[in-house]
Amino acid sequence: MCLVLVITCCSVYVSLFVSSSWSNIKTNSTTETTPRRHDVPQRRLTLPPRNSxxxxxxxxxxxxxGGSTISSLLQNGCNSLSGSCERSTNLTDSPVSKWVEHYYHVPDFWRLPQANHRSFIVSIRDPYDRTVSALLYHHPENTKFYQLQQTTRQQKLGPLxxxxxxxxxxFASLLQRGNSTDCNYPYRHNVxxxxxxxxxxxxxxxGKVRFFTHLFFNYRNIVETKLLLSENNDNGIVTEKQRQVYVLRQEHLWEDWxxxxxxxxxxxxxxxxKEAAINNEANKFQSHRNITGLNVPVTREISQQGRHKLCLALETEYIAYFRLLQVAINMNDNDVADCQRIARQNCPNLNFAVMLRTKKS
Known part of the structure; x- marks a missing residue:
C-alpha cells in the first residue's frame, strides 16, 4: 500500500523561486504618477525527475x-532540496513512515500531478486558523519572535x-469583494x-501572490491543480480519479497520526x-516547533465586522477543505462534524451545510 503525505511549503523556500539579485526588481517610471510595480523575476529551478x-x-x-511535526517522524520527510533527511536515531519507523515514499512541500508540489502514488496523506487545518496563522507568521514584525530564518530577499520584500x-x-477591512475570487490584479504571481x-x-x-507562500499554495490550489482528485474523461464528463486520500488534522494531530x-x-x-516507539513519538509531538503562547507584536485581534469579511473571502477555501475531509478514508461523520463545529466557531456567518454532502461512516 502506498501513502502520500502533502504539506504546504515553508517560507524558507520562497527565495528559491526568485531571482538572485534584488537589483533586478522592475519599476515602471514612465511618469511620476505611474504606480511602481515591484516585480520579483522568477527562475525555474531544474530538479531531477523522481520516480514514485x-x-x-x-x-x-x-x-x-503541523506538517513539520509529521515530517520529523518520517524516514522520507524531506523535500528535493534538502538532501538526506536528519531524523532522531531513537525513533522506530512507524507503519506510516515506512509507507510514505516521498514528501511534498513547496519545492515539490509541481510533482504531484504526475506522481504515481495511489495514496496521499494531507496535513490540514481549519481554513480560518490556517490563513490567520500564515499571515501573522510571515509578518515582518513577528518573524524574529518565531525565530524564522529568512533570506535577504525575504527581509527586503516583507515590509513592502x-x-x-x-x-x-x-487586512480584513480591505476585503471588499465578498465571496468572489475575482480580483483586479493584472500582474504575474511574482509581482x-x-x-x-x-x-x-x-x-x-x-492565492495570486507568490510571496505569501502558504496562501499561494492554498486548499483550492492543491486540490484542483495538484492532487487532481477529479478529471474530465473523453466525453467531457468530470469523474473522480482513483487517488486515495488520508488527512491529518492539526486540531487532532496526535490522535489522527x-x-x-x-x-x-x-x-x-x-x-x-512497540508502545515505546509510540511514546517517543508522542514526546516529539510535544516538543517540535511549539510556539504556542508567544507574545508577538501583530496579533490575531480582529473585530466582528473584520472576521465577517475575512470569512466571506474564505468561502471557496472552506469548500475545498471540506471536500478533502469528505473523500478522506480515515475520516467519519463524527470527524467531519467536529471540523464543521470549529468552522462555525470561526466563521458563524458562513453556511457550511451547503458545503457538505452526506458522508458514509
Missing part, C-alpha cells in the same frame, strides 16, 4: 498545519508586502503591487511498532 510507485504513499504538507495591511484587522491595497489583499487571500498508523499497519508492523 503506486503501492506507496505521498505526504502532502500544507503550510501552517505588508505595508497595506500592518494588522489582521487592516507585489501595493498601489491598490484592496486588490492586493484580494489577490493575497485568493496514531489512528492512521493502526489503520495501515501490517501484521509485522503491529509486532515491531
Amino acid at each position: 510507485s503506486s503501492n506507496t504513499a505521498g505526504f502532502v504538507h500544507m503550510g501552517k498545519t 508586502a505588508y505595508q497595506c495591511f500592518p494588522t489582521l484587522e487592516a 507585489i503591487e501595493p498601489s491598490d491595497c484592496s486588490e492586493l489583499a484580494c489577490a493575497t487571500i485568493h 496514531t489512528a492512521l498508523n493502526k489503520l495501515v499497519a501490517t501484521a509485522d508492523d503491529k509486532s515491531n511498532w
Whole structure:
C-alpha cells in the first residue's frame, strides 16, 4: 500500500523561486504618477525527475498545519532540496513512515500531478486558523519572535508586502469583494503591487501572490491543480480519479497520526511498532516547533465586522477543505462534524451545510 503525505511549503523556500539579485526588481517610471510595480523575476529551478510507485504513499504538507511535526517522524520527510533527511536515531519507523515514499512541500508540489502514488496523506487545518496563522507568521514584525530564518530577499520584500495591511484587522477591512475570487490584479504571481491595497489583499487571500507562500499554495490550489482528485474523461464528463486520500488534522494531530498508523499497519508492523516507539513519538509531538503562547507584536485581534469579511473571502477555501475531509478514508461523520463545529466557531456567518454532502461512516 502506498501513502502520500502533502504539506504546504515553508517560507524558507520562497527565495528559491526568485531571482538572485534584488537589483533586478522592475519599476515602471514612465511618469511620476505611474504606480511602481515591484516585480520579483522568477527562475525555474531544474530538479531531477523522481520516480514514485503506486503501492506507496505521498505526504502532502500544507503550510501552517503541523506538517513539520509529521515530517520529523518520517524516514522520507524531506523535500528535493534538502538532501538526506536528519531524523532522531531513537525513533522506530512507524507503519506510516515506512509507507510514505516521498514528501511534498513547496519545492515539490509541481510533482504531484504526475506522481504515481495511489495514496496521499494531507496535513490540514481549519481554513480560518490556517490563513490567520500564515499571515501573522510571515509578518515582518513577528518573524524574529518565531525565530524564522529568512533570506535577504525575504527581509527586503516583507515590509513592502505588508505595508497595506500592518494588522489582521487592516487586512480584513480591505476585503471588499465578498465571496468572489475575482480580483483586479493584472500582474504575474511574482509581482507585489501595493498601489491598490484592496486588490492586493484580494489577490493575497485568493492565492495570486507568490510571496505569501502558504496562501499561494492554498486548499483550492492543491486540490484542483495538484492532487487532481477529479478529471474530465473523453466525453467531457468530470469523474473522480482513483487517488486515495488520508488527512491529518492539526486540531487532532496526535490522535489522527496514531489512528492512521493502526489503520495501515501490517501484521509485522503491529509486532515491531512497540508502545515505546509510540511514546517517543508522542514526546516529539510535544516538543517540535511549539510556539504556542508567544507574545508577538501583530496579533490575531480582529473585530466582528473584520472576521465577517475575512470569512466571506474564505468561502471557496472552506469548500475545498471540506471536500478533502469528505473523500478522506480515515475520516467519519463524527470527524467531519467536529471540523464543521470549529468552522462555525470561526466563521458563524458562513453556511457550511451547503458545503457538505452526506458522508458514509
